[in-house]
Amino acid sequence: MSDAEDTDRPAEGGCSCSEARAHLETFLDHECDGDLYERLAAHVASCRHCGQIADAEVHLREILRSRCAEQAPAELRARVLGRLSVMRATSTVTTVTSAQGTTTVSRRTIRYTQG
């Protein structure tokens, strides 16, 4: 496979592909300083290869964000549900002594709604 365009020469923006990729995360997070941001933006705009990588990364983040908004990751969900069932099992039994005699009151320590 020969990709003539996959070179590491600096593009018009003045930063190389490897530099652009190294800072891609901070670039997309808008966490790099103005000068670097400008150069990365110029590179991503002028370099087809890095532009595609940036697009894919942005797309991936959107998917992750929307999925997280929908529901928690399966592992976390299972852990939370596991804890809830444990909590449900540990209902406290309180003995109340009243004038009428001894009454045993079963009381849940944790109230929650499922679903």
Ligand SMILES: [Zn+2]
């Ligand atoms: Zn590039």
